[in-house]
Amino acid sequence: QVQLQESGPGLVKPSQTLSLTCTVSGVSITSGGYYWTWIRQLPGKGLEWIGYIYYSGSIHYNPSLRSRVHISIDTSKNHFSLKLSSVTAADTAVYYCARRTSGYYHVDSWGQGTLVTVSS
Amino acid sequence: EVVLTQSPGTLSLSPGERATLSCRTSQSVSSSYIAWYQQKPGQAPRLLIYGASSRATGIPDRFSGSGSGTDFTLTISRLEPEDFAVYYCQQYGNSPKLTFGGGTKVEIK
Numbered sequence: 001q002v003q004l005q006e007s008g009p010g011l012v013k014p015s016q017t018l019s020l021t022c023t024v025s026g027v028s029i030t031s032g033g034y035y036w037t038w039i040r041q042l043p044g045k046g047l048e049w050i051g052y053i054y055y056s057g058s059i060h061y062n063p064s065l066r067s068r069v070h071i072s073i074d075t076s077k078n079h080f081s082l083k084l085s086s087v088t089a090a091d092t093a094v095y096y097c098a099r100r101t102s103g104y105y106h107v108d109s110w111g112q113g114t115l116v117t118v119s120s
Numbered sequence: 121e122v123v124l125t126q127s128p129g130t131l132s133l134s135p136g137e138r139a140t141l142s143c144r145t146s147q148s149v150s151s152s153y154i155a156w157y158q159q160k161p162g163q164a165p166r167l168l169i170y171g172a173s174s175r176a177t178g179i180p181d182r183f184s185g186s187g188s189g190t191d192f193t194l195t196i197s198r199l200e201p202e203d204f205a206v207y208y209c210q211q212y213g214n215s216p217k218l219t220f221g222g223g224t225k226v227e228i229k
Contacts, residue, residue, distance in 0.1 A: 046220050
């Protein structure tokens, strides 16, 4: 059974870069068949898809965030990462890593989420 | 971009009652592309329904999904105490790939 765990700083200063890592266990990130996904939830709000990456390197980003987002995979550590640059208070959110299975159109596994606050 | 509108925003019901949640899309979408999630406070969302009507593994049969075109529905036949939560619909599209509705909160009356 796959497990996903987010890690990274809980506090980021405005204009800096938010960096998070998702460690995957129970399945190889290179086994194929999965899109490794980042989703965020603004305080008291709904869910926003940030982007996802396939093990081959194919990446899709939300157009609303594309200019500031970078998602990458580290196969040696079986994890994938998110970088969001030039953050503002509007980027304060719970960030989830998750998995979408190729051939399906939903997210079937989620990490527990990590709160990132943007504040000086 | 396809916009998902969920209604009502809040549903106040008693345990044992039937809950009917609506998700309308701004354009017609394939039923294969619609999913529903449940989220409780402090927890990650949990997949309930995919392909508009297929229950995810371990989901009780009191949860059912239906719909086509632009109108999709999540029904909880008899509310259990653990079903009081927020529910989101989600669709898969061209760009952005995944979009979510604003959510419906099912609260105890």
